[in-house]
Amino acid sequence: MRSKRGAHIAVVVGLIVGTLALWSQQSTGQAQRVLPVVVWEYKPLYVGGGDPTPSLNDLGKQGWELVTSRGYGNEDQSQTLYVFKRAKP
Numbered sequence: 001m002r003s004k005r006g007a008h009i010a011v012v013v014g015l016i017v018g019t020l021a022l023w024s025q026q027s028t029g030q031a032q033r034v035l036p037v038v039v040w041e042y043k044p045l046y047v048g049g050g051d052p053t054p055s056l057n058d059l060g061k062q063g064w065e066l067v068t069s070r071g072y073g074n075e076d077q078s079q080t081l082y083v084f085k086r087a088k089p
Contacts, residue, residue: 039088042067048079059084 043064045055056066064084072079 040085041088043084043086045082045084046079047082048073048077052080052082056082062086 043059045052045059047055063086065086067083067085069080069082072081
């Protein structure tokens with residue numbers, strides 16, 4: 001009984017060691033990938049009253065992506081700040 005158990009353990013250990021050896025050879029033989037660095041430019045847009053949709057759509061067509069927005073002011077004089085970003089060429 002012990003010899004069968006010992007044989008099974010030896011097979012499992014052999015498989016693990018063989019797999020690790022193959023994996024380490026493959027990983028060292030491959031070139032490392034270098035991820036590109038993205039440099040962003042930012043654009044603030046202040047909107048005080050009126051419909052901002054046309055301005056927002058124009059910026060979207062130019063490749064700008066909305067990052068955040070925040071409202072300022074009170075009920076009489078409110079303003080919204082929209083911040084956009086896009087990758088620099």
